[in-house]
Amino acid sequence: GFLYYYQPPHAPPLAGELRFRITASVDPASFPSGVDHTIQQGVPWSIPLRTIAGKPNFTPIRYLLTDVDATVPHLVMDLAREYQCIGGGQASRCLYAFGQPFHLPLTSHAPAFVFFGKDRVARPSLKTVTGFYTGNRVSSGPHYPFSGSIICCFEPSSLEEHSGRRVAVIRVLRTLAHDPVRPNPRYTGPPIPPGLCPREGELLTRLYRRKVKVWAADVDAAPTSRNAQAAALSILFDNALEYGSPCGF
Numbered sequence: 001g002f003l004y005y006y007q008p009p010h011a012p013p014l015a016g017e018l019r020f021r022i023t024a025s026v027d028p029a030s031f032p033s034g035v036d037h038t039i040q041q042g043v044p045w046s047i048p049l050r051t052i053a054g055k056p057n058f059t060p061i062r063y064l065l066t067d068v069d070a071t072v073p074h075l076v077m078d079l080a081r082e083y084q085c086i087g088g089g090q091a092s093r094c095l096y097a098f099g100q101p102f103h104l105p106l107t108s109h110a111p112a113f114v115f116f117g118k119d120r121v122a123r124p125s126l127k128t129v130t131g132f133y134t135g136n137r138v139s140s141g142p143h144y145p146f147s148g149s150i151i152c153c154f155e156p157s158s159l160e161e162h163s164g165r166r167v168a169v170i171r172v173l174r175t176l177a178h179d180p181v182r183p184n185p186r187y188t189g190p191p192i193p194p195g196l197c198p199r200e201g202e203l204l205t206r207l208y209r210r211k212v213k214v215w216a217a218d219v220d221a222a223p224t225s226r227n228a229q230a231a232a233l234s235i236l237f238d239n240a241l242e243y244g245s246p247c248g249f
Contacts, residue, residue: 002031005071006046008096010243013076014083014116015096017046018061040178041103042151048094048114050121053080083121098236098245099153101173106130106198107144107184115235118242122232129170129215130198132207134189143189148181150174150198154236157216168217168233170204 001022008015023034036044049072052058052065065072093102094114104111110125131142151174157167175181181198195212196205204215217230219237 001034001037002028004031005065005069007071010239010245011096012116012118012239012243013072014049014080014118014121015094016049016072016076017094018052019044019046041149041176042174043101043103046094049077049080050083053077079119095154095236096239097243098155098168098240101151101153103149104129104152104170105149105179106146106181109142113232115232117235117238120235122235124229124232126217126229128206129204130206132189134210143187144184145187145189145192146181146197147184149176149179150181151176152204154233156237156240157214159214159216162216162218166219166234166237168219168230168236170215172198172200172202172204174200 001020003018003020006017006019007013020037021031021034022037023030039045047058052061062077066074066077093111094116095102096116102113107130109131110127111129112123112125115122115124128142130146131144133142150172152170152172154168155171157169159167159169175198183192190210193207193212196207198204205212206215207213217233219231219234
């Protein structure tokens with residue numbers, strides 16, 4: 001196979017990454033018919049540009065990208081180096097566009113994301129995306145009614161209740177055979193209402209004030225402790241205007 005540099009369409013330069021293409025032979029002509037190596041969660045294995053820019057052991061690759069192939073301008077590499085200290089919980093949650101799939105464990109309290117913009121990077125942790133509180137938040141802790149993992153994507157909301165505002169929602173794309181959605185054996189919360197279980201093709205919901213509601217983030221809302229991290233999703237709206245959207249949003 002071949003290591004290669006991938007710059008996604010409809011994406012800022014900082015979203016570039018190194019991937020590995022599996023091919024039938026070592027002949028470069030076999031590259032177009034090959035397939036990218038994927039991790040267990042079903043998304044491509046990758047090394048993000050910010051890692052390549054900032055780690056000493058990637059010096060030869062940086063040289064190839066900037067001086068030999070001239071794939072990455074020096075200014076972009078320098079900008080990526082500024083953000084190399086910004087970590088991310090998982091490569092599949094390094095995002096730049098609506099519709100881009102990411103892996104979401106259903107019992108993760110605060111999954112970390114990295115959002116790449118034209119000239120900025122944000123790393124929010126979105127708390128209790130799949131959990132909820134009842135009663136005293138300190139004593140009860142968050143409840144997670146389901147175990148397993150799902151592949152999701154962010155979308156700009158088209159719901160009437162969000163009309164005229166920049167609101168992001170989460171679409172469930174698929175479940176994973178090796179980690180299916182199932183009742184959480186440690187769940188001790190109230191009875192689980194219908195409509196709370198994640199379903200392929202539907203919007204992700206959560207329990208809020210004992211009602212099932214679509215998970216939603218109003219990126220322009222006044223900052224509070226509950227939505228401060230969600231403001232980083234404004235990068236996806238900005239990118240859609242700047243670069244277009246791969247999914248037509």
